[in-house]
Amino acid sequence: MERRHEDELKLAIEALQDRGWVRIEWRKLYRWFNAKRLSRGAYTDLYGRIAEALDNKEPDIRFLSNDDHLFLIRGDLYRDYKEHFLG
DSSP: OOHHHHHHHHHHHHHHHHHSEEEEEHHHHHHHTTOSSOOHHHHHHHHHHHHHHHTOSSOOEEEEEOSSEEEEEETTTOTTHHHHHHO
């Protein structure tokens, strides 16, 4: 991953820490991970970075997606995340 993409990813993870959720465009994720489709390794890397930032080996992170975005949601802050995010 390029340094500038790492910086963008860090900002997204900080938003997740501060707000409890973040929305990331798929095209950005593909660019950050230099992929046309995210592999299991990319998700593992993303989860690991989140775990490190939250200082929690197993954070409760929910992954929701639509055609344009991946939503990362902290389950510890949004227990009713489906109701909150899916209406």
